Amino acid sequence: MALDAKIPQGEMDKKWNDYKGHVKLVNPANKRKLEIIVVGTGLAGASAAAALGELGYKVKAFCFQDSPRRAHSIAAQGGINAAKNYQNDGDSVFRLFYDTVKGGDYRAREGNVHRLAEVSAAIIDQCVAQGVPFAREYGGLLSNRSFGGTQVQRTFYAAGQTGQQLLLGAYSALERQVALGNVKMYARHEMLDVVKIDGKARGIIARDLTTGNTERHFGHAVLLCSGGYGNVFYLSTNAMGSNVTAAWKAHKNGAYFGNPCFTQIHPTCIPVSGDHQSKLTLMSESLRNDGRIWVPKQKSDNRKPQDIPEEERDYYLERRYPAFGNLVPRDVASRAAKERCDEGYGVGTTKMAVYLDFKDAIMRYGKTETGKTGMENVDDKTIFSLGRQVVQEKYGNLFEMYEKITGENPYEMPMRIYPAVHYTMGGLWVDYELQTTVPGLYALGEANFSDHGANRLGASALMQGLADGYFVIPYTLGNYLAEEIRTESISTDHEAFVQAENQVNDRLHRLMNIKGKKTVESFHKRLGKIMWDKCGMARNAEGLKEAIQQIQALKKEFWSDVKIPGEINEFNSELDKAGRVADFIELGELMCIDALNRNESCGGHFREESQTEDGEAKRDDDNYAYVAAWENKADQGWELHKEVLNFEIVKPSQRSYK
Amino acid sequence: MEHYHMNLTLKVWRQKNTTSKGNLETYQVKNISSEMSFLEMFDVLNEQLIVEGKEPIAFDHDCREGICGMCSMYINGQAHGPWQQNTTCQLHMRAFKDGDTIVVEPWRSGAFPVVKDLVVDRSSFDRIIQAGGYISVNTGNAVDANAIPIDKKDADNAFMAAACIGCGACVATCKNGSAMLFVGAKVSQLALLPQGEPERESRVLNMVAQMDKEGFGNCTNTYACEAECPKGISVTNIARLNSEYIKAGLTTEDN
Numbered sequence A: 001m002a003l004d005a006k007i008p009q010g011e012m013d014k015k016w017n018d019y020k021g022h023v024k025l026v027n028p029a030n031k032r033k034l035e036i037i038v039v040g041t042g043l044a045g046a047s048a049a050a051a052l053g054e055l056g057y058k059v060k061a062f063c064f065q066d067s068p069r070r071a072h073s074i075a076a077q078g079g080i081n082a083a084k085n086y087q088n089d090g091d092s093v094f095r096l097f098y099d100t101v102k103g104g105d106y107r108a109r110e111g112n113v114h115r116l117a118e119v120s121a122a123i124i125d126q127c128v129a130q131g132v133p134f135a136r137e138y139g140g141l142l143s144n145r146s147f148g149g150t151q152v153q154r155t156f157y158a159a160g161q162t163g164q165q166l167l168l169g170a171y172s173a174l175e176r177q178v179a180l181g182n183v184k185m186y187a188r189h190e191m192l193d194v195v196k197i198d199g200k201a202r203g204i205i206a207r208d209l210t211t212g213n214t215e216r217h218f219g220h221a222v223l224l225c226s227g228g229y230g231n232v233f234y235l236s237t238n239a240m241g242s243n244v245t246a247a248w249k250a251h252k253n254g255a256y257f258g259n260p261c262f263t264q265i266h267p268t269c270i271p272v273s274g275d276h277q278s279k280l281t282l283m284s285e286s287l288r289n290d291g292r293i294w295v296p297k298q299k300s301d302n303r304k305p306q307d308i309p310e311e312e313r314d315y316y317l318e319r320r321y322p323a324f325g326n327l328v329p330r331d332v333a334s335r336a337a338k339e340r341c342d343e344g345y346g347v348g349t350t351k352m353a354v355y356l357d358f359k360d361a362i363m364r365y366g367k368t369e370t371g372k373t374g375m376e377n378v379d380d381k382t383i384f385s386l387g388r389q390v391v392q393e394k395y396g397n398l399f400e401m402y403e404k405i406t407g408e409n410p411y412e413m414p415m416r417i418y419p420a421v422h423y424t425m426g427g428l429w430v431d432y433e434l435q436t437t438v439p440g441l442y443a444l445g446e447a448n449f450s451d452h453g454a455n456r457l458g459a460s461a462l463m464q465g466l467a468d469g470y471f472v473i474p475y476t477l478g479n480y481l482a483e484e485i486r487t488e489s490i491s492t493d494h495e496a497f498v499q500a501e502n503q504v505n506d507r508l509h510r511l512m513n514i515k516g517k518k519t520v521e522s523f524h525k526r527l528g529k530i531m532w533d534k535c536g537m538a539r540n541a542e543g544l545k546e547a548i549q550q551i552q553a554l555k556k557e558f559w560s561d562v563k564i565p566g567e568i569n570e571f572n573s574e575l576d577k578a579g580r581v582a583d584f585i586e587l588g589e590l591m592c593i594d595a596l597n598r599n600e601s602c603g604g605h606f607r608e609e610s611q612t613e614d615g616e617a618k619r620d621d622d623n624y625a626y627v628a629a630w631e632n633k634a635d636q637g638w639e640l641h642k643e644v645l646n647f648e649i650v651k652p653s654q655r656s657y658k
Numbered sequence B: 001m002e003h004y005h006m007n008l009t010l011k012v013w014r015q016k017n018t019t020s021k022g023n024l025e026t027y028q029v030k031n032i033s034s035e036m037s038f039l040e041m042f043d044v045l046n047e048q049l050i051v052e053g054k055e056p057i058a059f060d061h062d063c064r065e066g067i068c069g070m071c072s073m074y075i076n077g078q079a080h081g082p083w084q085q086n087t088t089c090q091l092h093m094r095a096f097k098d099g100d101t102i103v104v105e106p107w108r109s110g111a112f113p114v115v116k117d118l119v120v121d122r123s124s125f126d127r128i129i130q131a132g133g134y135i136s137v138n139t140g141n142a143v144d145a146n147a148i149p150i151d152k153k154d155a156d157n158a159f160m161a162a163a164c165i166g167c168g169a170c171v172a173t174c175k176n177g178s179a180m181l182f183v184g185a186k187v188s189q190l191a192l193l194p195q196g197e198p199e200r201e202s203r204v205l206n207m208v209a210q211m212d213k214e215g216f217g218n219c220t221n222t223y224a225c226e227a228e229c230p231k232g233i234s235v236t237n238i239a240r241l242n243s244e245y246i247k248a249g250l251t252t253e254d255n
Helices: A012-022 A043-055 A093-103 A110-130 A162-179 A245-252 A285-289 A316-320 A330-342 A359-372 A380-406 A461-481 A495-514 A520-535 A541-561 A573-597 B038-051 B123-130 B152-162 B169-173 B180-192 B194-213 B224-228 B236-251
Strands: A035-039 A058-062 A183-186 A189-197 A200-208 A214-218 A221-224 A263-269 A292-296 A354-357 A415-424 A441-443 A626-632 A638-644 B005-014 B023-033 B101-105 B114-116
Touching: A012 A093, A012 A110, A035 A043, A035 A200, A043 A058, A043 A162, A043 A183, A043 A461, A058 A189, A093 A110, A110 A162, A110 A461, A110 B194, A162 A183, A162 A461, A162 B123, A162 B152, A189 A214, A189 A245, A189 A495, A200 A221, A200 A495, A214 A495, A221 A245, A221 A461, A245 A441, A245 A573, A263 A285, A263 A330, A285 A380, A292 A316, A292 A330, A316 A330, A330 A354, A330 A415, A359 A380, A441 A461, A495 A541, A495 A573, A520 A541, A520 A573, A520 B038, A541 A573, A573 A626, A573 A638, B023 B038, B123 B180, B123 B194, B152 B180, B169 B180, B169 B224, B180 B194, B180 B224, B180 B236, B194 B236
Parallel strands: A035 A058, A035 A221, A058 A183, A221 A441, B005 B101
Antiparallel strands: A189 A200, A200 A214, A263 A415, A292 A354, A354 A415, A626 A638, B005 B023
16 A cells, blocks of 8 residues: 555645645534544543534543543653744744754654644643643743753743643543533543444444443544553553553554654653662653753762762763753763763662752852842852752752652752653654544554654653644544545444454453463563663664564463463453553564664664764665554564655754754 | 661452452562562562462552552551652652551542442542533633733642642541542632633532532541642642632522
8 A cells, every 4th residue: 555644735834724724624513423432531632532522523532541631641741842932032833843853863754743833832822721830930921941952942831740731731621521521431441442344443342441341432533542652661651551552453453553663762760770660750851951961980980979079070961962962852862871871981879870960050040049139148058058949949849759769869969860761753654634544543642653753852742742632633534524424323233343342352361361370560571671672772683683583482472371360351450451561562573673674773763783983873864764654464474664754844964963 | 878678568458349348458578679669569469469379459550650640549547658748659668667567448438439459439530620620711712822921929829739630638538538629729720820710600619519419528627638638739729719619609690
């Protein structure tokens, strides 16, 4: 099948407007007859369900948590980008578009990214109208800060809890539609298959996680807003329940998977402390506005950080990248940390950490405060304490979180940080309308592959999730549904529903009947280790080939030796997890295949075979300026389809942050 | 920070489903690191139970970084355990010492029925939000975000109220099973912002009516909710809820 991204013709900055001007519409009376299924209630899912409910469609929304408010968007800390140019510092739609394409190392689709930049400003307006309490200045207007990979201040934030506030805004809009009867909410439900009739997505099979019963749900269209798949690595900053299952079922039903190997390893996370670790915690990128990253100049320096004098510290990001300093993009910052630790300059007990130090920022803010109040001859202790208050207001919750986890006070001691898996740029391949290769099946937010190329810039995930849900899908879905107004709701007694439900139940029984010896968790940990070692921050052909074999062996072992307690028809978290881990194992293999195929380095994908003399990622635009979209061929593996990327505006060049 | 290992006795509430009777079961865990989180200690126990052919303990958890509000354990008689302003997932084992006995129960409240073991049903909170915990603004209707300046103090107070994670510790810890802190936080957030003004009266009346309908108790000002709230939501929000409720009751035409 030829891949048609359906990017509208015309000039870049007119495409979206032209599209909106000519797209097919569904009249209000017909909207009431059309049913839409939304899977996942994070920023993309909650905003889509709310916006579509407002338009009058009949929406059913599903989440596996006990309430839609718990989706993992809630944990996003630092902020959301928007091209408002409130700071008068030269920002514009074009700059946001340009930064995002460049930040993604020229592996994103320009048309989508431009649209994202265009709708970004309206997102902030919408959220403020919903009562999202963004940070404000004393004059009452909105405050901004900087994130990596940009030289303007375009990030809106609510302390270190921006994701929480945006999600609660979208959740409240969703609950309003529930109250109005436009959305029916199914919490503690997990989608276990897509139902296709005559080639179109027509519903899902979901499992009620409280009773364990499977259910059939019809929809004229199905929207997957189920997030990313970082948990394939076992340890990541994702929530424990975050999984690929919904997207993977879609993939096995004909939806191509785009750039699966593009994983974001976030530079500033709390380091692993031991084998017991179940997840990793992010320390927001916003901290790099004020924190300085360093390691000792001397290898294996065991002195306490406060005992290491200034001249014996290596602020390696400032040294290597003077133009962007501590605010280089995530992929660059992560690799630089790994490089220092691999060379033996790491700190802490495991030596796999670097320092993120706030002392200078605290003193700087402290001096500003003394200036404001006209204090004179102030001692350092007072300056420090005044500065500490400013830092606390900006990042207080993050500092508290750090102290709870590590038992160390980051106001006194620099934080120890190390990169960790955070976000997946890859996902279901979608066209400009966010439709997958299965008609009627859409993917929004992190679940799709579209906007971030090979590396996502900070504060852009929240922007994309809400852009897709509030401002893109309400238009593009209508273009499909306009042709469906004569399609009556299909009974879930239809053979396709019966068959899909039987398949789901067969698989559940198969899992329960293995009755092996090893726990689900033990398989997940082993998969994670293979992925982190061989498909993590650095990859090479030999390692990836080994990983593929190891994963295939692990899959066999899983299906013959996993032990799942309890019954199917009850609340059974182990069974839920087993299904997810089985899907992660298959995805892991595809990620390695994709990483092996892409014999170039770009963004977060670093092939050791392809680097510049000073160790930067070296792209190969002649051979790899395409989106790798993989088609699942069941037992025959996968077939690669290529969507060639045409850069009309931003001409690819070696990315430089020096 | 000094690290150490410990052996512990756990007494955990086991209950097959909503209708069955539950009881405390005793378990031993060994060699627990002080660096583990409380839920990682539960992971160890559950792995142990599965290997022994027993059923693991059901508990709610998701983000494990203190923000999703899903974890909900009543530990040694305190919602979310001994640390102040903390969730169960962020409680770390250095809060305990070798040889300790730890009692773990689900949230205890009539409005939060037990689903299984330590898992409870908090959908009543969602229904309270449905009754009015929002601003009725359809997508695309908004004016420019800087069109209405908001006093920083009001914005900050609204944010502090909005920091509620909806975990239900306030209800679980209240002797009356009252949800006034949860409702007060949402009512306050929206009452403090100019955007919330148009629905100010109907919101508070409807949310309180739903709260009563769900079977939550009344507030008798013991402030236990504030003391146990993982996000430090202030009881000032309850005072504001009361004042909003009285004002709305006196002035709405519907009543």
